[in-house]
Amino acid sequence: MSALDARVNAYRPDLAAAHLRGRAEAARFVEGATYEIIEVIADLRRAPSHEAALDTQALYGERVSVYEINEEGWAWGQLASDGYVGYLPANALAKSGPAPTHTVIVPRTLCFPAADIKRPPLAALPMRSALAIVRQDGRFAVAANGWHVPASHVAPLAHAQPDFVAVAEMFLGTPYLWGGKSVLGIDCSGLVQISLHAANRDCPRDSDMQEAALGRSVELEGLRRGDLLFWPGHVAIACDAGTIVHANAHNMMVAREPLRQAIARIEKAGSKVRAVKRLS
Numbered sequence: 001m002s003a004l005d006a007r008v009n010a011y012r013p014d015l016a017a018a019h020l021r022g023r024a025e026a027a028r029f030v031e032g033a034t035y036e037i038i039e040v041i042a043d044l045r046r047a048p049s050h051e052a053a054l055d056t057q058a059l060y061g062e063r064v065s066v067y068e069i070n071e072e073g074w075a076w077g078q079l080a081s082d083g084y085v086g087y088l089p090a091n092a093l094a095k096s097g098p099a100p101t102h103t104v105i106v107p108r109t110l111c112f113p114a115a116d117i118k119r120p121p122l123a124a125l126p127m128r129s130a131l132a133i134v135r136q137d138g139r140f141a142v143a144a145n146g147w148h149v150p151a152s153h154v155a156p157l158a159h160a161q162p163d164f165v166a167v168a169e170m171f172l173g174t175p176y177l178w179g180g181k182s183v184l185g186i187d188c189s190g191l192v193q194i195s196l197h198a199a200n201r202d203c204p205r206d207s208d209m210q211e212a213a214l215g216r217s218v219e220l221e222g223l224r225r226g227d228l229l230f231w232p233g234h235v236a237i238a239c240d241a242g243t244i245v246h247a248n249a250h251n252m253m254v255a256r257e258p259l260r261q262a263i264a265r266i267e268k269a270g271s272k273v274r275a276v277k278r279l280s
Helices: 164-169 188-197 207-213 260-268
Strands: 033-037 041-045 054-061 065-071 075-077 087-088 093-095 102-104 108-111 124-128 133-139 140-145 149-150 154-156 227-233 234-240 244-250 252-257 275-278
Touching: 054 087, 075 154, 108 149, 108 260, 164 188, 164 234, 164 244, 188 207, 188 244, 207 234, 234 260, 244 260, 252 260
Parallel strands: none
Antiparallel strands: 033 065, 033 093, 041 054, 041 087, 065 075, 075 087, 102 154, 108 124, 133 140, 140 149, 227 234, 227 275, 234 244, 244 252
C-alpha cells in the first residue's frame, strides 16, 4: 500500500476517514461530521497542543470534516478549502449553519451589529472568510448571524478577482508568520494560496504542493507578471520581469523585492531557484 500524504489525507494508526478504507491502514474508519469555523481565525496544528507546530489556519465560515473531538477539547479534521488535516480547538467549531454565499474580498473588514458605523464592531474578518448573506441594508450586507458588513467588502463565492498579483500586493507589510493565512500574519505559500483563491483558482497549501500542481515550467529569463518562482521551501510571485512579491523571513513581512537581489540573497543562504511556473 503506497504511502499517502498525511497533510491532505486524514489517517492515523488508530483512526482514519471512511473514504480512505482500503488506501490507508488504521484501527478504525469513521465518517466525518461537518462543522464550521466560528472564530475569526483558527490555528490548525500538527498535534493536539497549543505548543505544536502551526501548519495552517482556517478562516471564519470555513467548513471542516471532523473525525474526532477528544476529552482535552481538540478536534482532528480536514479543511474543505484545501484538504489540509490537523488539530483545531473544538471551541472554534460549531455544527454547520446556513451555507456560505459570500466571501470577504478585502484584506480585513469590520462586522457591525447594525447598519451604523458608529456602533462598536463585533468582529474583524480577514480576506476569504465566508458568510451567509441574507439581505441588504443600505450600504451593508447582512449575514445570517446578524452581522452587518460593508457590502463593497464582500462578493459572491464565485467572484474572481481579475489579477491575483494585485491581491498579493494588498498584503504588503503584513507580518511573516509560519502557517499564517491572513493580514495579521502570513507565510509565502499562504500568500500564494489566498491570492489565487481570491481569483477563484484552486491552489494547494504548501509550496512543494504548489510547485507540483500549478502551471507549466518556463525559463527564468522572460519572467512575466503572475509567474511563480520556487526555491526549496519557498515561493514568490513575479510582479514583472524584475520584481517579486513574497512573504519572507528575511524581511519578516510581505515585501516587494528586486528579483536579482532576492535570488542572490537566497542563493547566499544556500538555496537556488528550483522551478518557475506559469499559470496561463
